[in-house]
Amino acid sequence: MKTFKKGKLRVWYDEALLSVSPEQCFDVGFWQQQERIVGQASGRGTTWFIQLDNVQGALRHYRRGGLFGKLVRDHYLFCQWDKTRSYQEFQILNHLRNAGVNVPRPIAARAVKKNVCYQADLITEKIPNARDLVTILQENALRDEIYVKIGQEIRKMNDAQVNHTDLNIHNILVDxxxxxWIIDFDKCGIKSGKDWQFSNIQRLSRSFKKEQLRHNIFFSDHAWRILMSGYLQ
Ligand SMILES: Nc1ncnc2c1ncn2[C@@H]1O[C@H](COP(=O)(O)OP(=O)(O)O)[C@@H](O)[C@H]1O
Ligand SMILES: [Mg+2]
Structure with a gap:
């Protein structure tokens, strides 16, 4: 990982993957001008899919959710560069890849200081030809094998001591x-012990149930049992 420093700006990046300057790469206008936006997805804000030289990237700006988010939107209290959300997510992704968990490769993370606050962005490698579980399950049921794999992947993540604080079915992709693949490690942390681990799985269970009510997705108690069998293997 390389670091680019200029005034109130820091960019941490993988130079083998980032084919443009670290100063330019977070500027959506730049990618638009170059006609290198290849798609988009929405979560809290917009994730832009961009064409780098060798890979495609997923660029997102950090935004807050909830009521508090309406007030301060995308500003976070600055304390240290290596405590910024983008830097932390970059590190967690590297940690998980080293542990053999299917997560996107981090390409570049940025933090920009604004008085006592900062704003942040992240580019990860786009998982090719993948869709999230909500989208998939609105169309078809998934085979048992896939539920086993989902359980196993979450288990690998927990065994690597990563606490996913927003493990919902929008953040699980199948290619x-x-x-x-597991994505979206904003605010997640590396944590010792095991007592917190089951809360990740419980959160996921609530997410399946919520989307069943909202979007009538294909999902059943049987599917959940199979997922758990993968997790507990
Ligand atoms: N690396 C990636 N590859 C493919 N799609 C991605 C990737 N990162 C994000 N996305 C898409 O963008 C959406 C929003 O990104 P996410 O990281 O979950 O941020 P948030 O939920 O905070 O907006 C995801 O649900 C997914 O559809
Ligand atoms: Mg998300």
């Missing part, structure tokens, strides 16, 4: 090779 066309039927590989399962």
């Amino acid at each position: 066309d090779q039927e590989q399962v």
